[in-house]
Amino acid sequence: MTLDDYRILEEPYYRPLGDEIVIFEAAYADRMPMMLKGPTGCGKTRFMEHMAWRLRKPLITVACHEDMTASDLVGRYLLDAEGTVWHDGPLTIAVRHGAICYLDEIVEARQDTTVVIHPLTDDRRILPLEKKNELVKAHSDFQIVISYNPGYQSVLKDLKESTKQRFAALDFGFPNPEIEAEIVSHEANISTDLAQRLIKVGQRSRHLKGHGLDEGASTRMLVQAGRLIDKGTSFETACEVAMVLPITDDPDLRAALNEAVSACA
Amino acid sequence: MSEAWADIRKLLSQSRLDRFVSEGAWQHIARAFPGEEFEDWVTALGSLTAAGIGPGGAAAYVRASPLCADIVGADATLALAASAAQVMRRAHVRAAINLLSAAPLAARRLKHTAGFLQWLHAIEDLAGRAPESVDLVIDRSDQILSQLDAEGFRAWTLAGIRNAGDSAERRVSFFSLSEPDALRVFEQESGLISLGEMERLLKAYLAALWGIYPIVRPLPPRKSLMFRPRRATFDRFLIRFPETYPGFTAQESRRLFLAGIAHVGAHIMFTPERFPVGPLKPVQVALVSLIEDARVETLAAQEFPGLGRLWRSFHVAQPNTPLVAEAHMARLARALIDPAYEDDDPWVNKGKMMFFDARSSWDDARISRTIGGLLGNDLGQMRVQFNTKSYVVEPPYRDDNMGVWDFGEPPETQADDADVIYDSFHIEHTEEDKPHHRQRTEEHQDAAHQAARVRAVEEDIGMPVARYPEWDHLLGRERPDWTQVVEFEPRPANSDPIELLIAEYPDVVARITKLIRSAKVSQPTRMKRQPEGDRLDLEACIRATIDRRAGRPFEHRVYETTALRYRDLSVLLLLDISESTRDQVRGTDVSVLSLERAATVLLSVAMSGLGDPFAIHAFCSNGRNEVRCVRVKDFQALFDDKTKTRLAGLRSGYSTRIGAALRHAGAELEGQLTHRRLLLVVTDGEPSDIDIKDKRYLVEDARKAVQGLAHRGIDVFCVGLDGGGESYLTRIFGRRNVLLIDRVTALPEKLPMLYLRLTA
Secondary structure (H helix, E strand, O other), X not given: OOOHHHOOOOOOOOOOOOOHHHHHHHHHHOOOOEEEEOXXXXXXXXXXXXXXXXXXXXXXXXEOOOOOOHHHHHEEEEEEOOEEEEEEOHHHHHHHHOOEEEEEOHHHOOHHXXXXXXHXXXXXXXXXXXXXXXXXXXXXXXXXXXXXXXXXXXXXXXXXXXXXXXXXXXXXXXXXXXHHHHHHHHHHOOOHHHHHHHHHHHHHHHHOEOOOEOOOOOHHHHHHHHHHHHOOOOHHHHHHHHHHHHHOOOHHHHHHHHHHHHHHO | OHHHHHHHHHHHHHHOHHHOOOHHHHHHHHHHOOOHHHHHHHHHHHHHHHOOOHHHHHHHHHHHHHHHHHHHOHHHHHHHHHHHHHHHHHOOHHHHHHHHHHHHHHHHHHOOHHHHHHHHHHHHHHHHHOOOOHHHHHHOHHHHHOOOOHHHHHHHHHHHHHHHOOOHHHXXXXXXXXXXXXXXXXXXXXXXXXXXXXXXXXXXXXXXXXXXXXXXXXXXXXXXXXXXXXXXXXXXXXXXXXXXXOXXXXXXHHHHHHHHHHHHHHHHHHOOOOEEOOOOOHHHHHHHHHHHHHHHHHHHHHHOHHHHHHHHOOOOOOOOOOOOHHHHHHHHHHHHHOOOOOOOOHHHHHHHHHHHHHHHHOOOOHHHHHHHHHHHHHHHHOOOOOOOOOOOOOOOOOOOOHXXXXXXXXXXXXXXXXXXXXXXXXXXXXXXXXXXXXXHHHHHHHHHHHHHHHOOOOOOOOEEEXXXXXXXXXXXXXXXXXXXXXXXXXXXXXXXXXXXXHHOOHHHHHHHHHHHHHHOOOEEEEEEEEOOOOEEOHHHHHHHHHHHHOOOOOOOOOEEEEEEEOOOEEEEEEEEOOHHHHOEOOOOOOEHXXXXXXXXXXXXXXXXXXXXXXXXXXXXXXXXXXXXXXXXXOOOOOOXXXXXHHHHOOOOOOEEOHHHHHHHHHHHHHOOOOOEEEEEEEEOOOOEOOOOOOHHHHHHHXXXXXXXXXXXXXXXXXXXXXXXXXXXXXXXXXXXXXXXXXXXXXXXXXXXXXXXXXXX
């Protein structure tokens, strides 16, 4: 198996905010398990794609959800014409053939699911396939990375302490206004001036975090608003469509955000 | 026509009206009521006279009817005659005559037929319910209608009736507008958009703009109805707004509130410290304020250009006004923030020039002081009159600038004490430091425990914690801030009687313990024949393989999986402890309240056994301003002996205003982060309160409260201890959310079982 489909050939745009690239390279050199923390839409996934491209390694991404079981990661027996056949799950493929396995939003998965990664994250670097009675030794290129959004979910969802302590972490936040404007302007193909106004709107919504909103508008949302503007939508409509409406259903907050958009326009 | 005239002459001589009404007026009537309508007019006058309104009343009708008919049409005017007759029957002749005389002015205020009819209806209604006050209201009709529309008028009169209950004396004081409550309701009704509707939006708006998280409150109600326009005001703690901006459309009021809070926000951001008043004259204070307003707005508009547009839209001053200070200041205000505005006045232009010359130091508040001081001097030298008493800041979105001045001694707030207490508590309630607040009460508990014994004879003192609206089914809408919830600390008492009572239900305790074990948290359940799963379901596989080999279509769901079932709910138990719970249950010597207590303890055993967070509140009420709520147990507190002693300390008394209690409990539950939130109500009788006569009123309000809770994802379930309570309880809670228990002694065993069934 070549994993060619999982290779990233063109450089994904990523604007470094600090020395995260250097740190990640160092961590990869040691195949250290990594945890990327930060609010949704701040660029964690994009960073992973960029690093996979930079390191020239295939990247297998798994979006975790609350119904995900251990078999969804590891693999399972399927029924075919001849009887049962084993199919490797995404994690097993990465372990066997040497890819970076990125488990996105790991807290979403149930806690009993996440423990299957434990043997991979210490110096054993093995993956026991209990049902198949096989012990897969990790390929030398294999690395596990998880992303984790602290606090956005209810307090009920958190990583087990035993899971947390196996990872080194990089903390991502929203970039400072100048850099964020640069990113939005690049990604949405709009002028810096327009991008700066979008950033201003974004900051307004971030003020409301914890005061009605669970999370302010992410860089991703701002990029989307920018793309709508680039396609000819007016500034205020683009902000409403790409930011205000998705972010909340509360009529008062919507009105307040729309008014704040008008104030920035 | 000549026949009609003959009729009129006859009527005239009958009622001796010819002395009062001139020929011209008759012609006006003939014009206003053409053709058949004239016949109706004559009939109406005839019936008024027959009802005994007397010559004065008939003359009033003759004078008023054509004037009203010109504005609201002939039909509505005929309805006026009917209303006058009705008022005469219900109240007295004088009121009816007053109504007729007040009608033309009211018609002029209300403009439309529908509004006029609504007004008449409200007056008739009032005559029936408050005959002693109807005169007062009619006398003030013109004044009231200058600020309220017909709907607001009706809401206000209903509020007066609801407020006073049976007491004619209190009705009179309400309707003569001498009571603060009357003025408060009046303000709430007098604009199209009230602060209550805007409050959340305003706070979020200011938070979004500058990350300022303010406390917004209405201004205290004014002392009388005679007034000048009111402006927002702020200090370091609070931003206060008028309840409404009368005279503006809904859209304009909304924008005024937004512009107002943004302006206050600009002060908070850009007025670094308050100016000392020092030796400044009033006119200079006003002008320094004006310059400062322009300065902070300019700075804010540099950051948010949209705010500049919003503010400028309210500046409508024009050149060529007479030489009056107010008008000149409005022009200057406009000139400073609207570059497109041209003015020919040298004083205005001087101000403008000085302000823009100081462009480079706009971020320095001292320039306002300098420029304002100079301009104030000039105005003095121009001998322009400035009246401090009547001066009101313009445009209306701007605040009164009390927040930018330091008057030396901190001015005592003019609000009465109750208002201040209420405010400070409200703060605690809205801020997210609830756990903190709780902790404090927990800490104080032991002290309270001891103190309670000492002051056992003292009257207990409650703290007003929140206000809630109440639904008026006649009005078809909620009356804001109508009820006040007052929290009381329960007095701990000996819990032995409870323990004894529980000891009578040993089998129940055993059964509950067993059920808990089986209902306990996160039991894995095996789910077979799933489309996806961890393992192959062997039976399903074999069946599928057989089918496939036999050439039949086969089932694809051949996996099995295990799913965990979490319990994720919190419960608030709301106990009715009104006077009726003192009654003894037939055939026993225990009271309803004792049984409620025992049931609560058993239920608590079940809930704490399952690990579900739960709280226990009890309520009763003593009029709308004292809905008493007792916190027996908070969500964070453990269920222990202390809880039992607090339960034992509950005493029956007062009435059952259930709607407010439901809203308060709902607000408490809303803070819980669990997936399911359940409000379990135990009540023994129909909602009632001392100030309410209308039986349906509290039922409908409670129904509305339950609906509101359902909207916010809170399940409400009621256990009724009144065998005959089906009609109103199902009306309030819905048919499926009520369990009626005929045999009250069964409550302690039924309540925990019900809970386990509800939450299984």
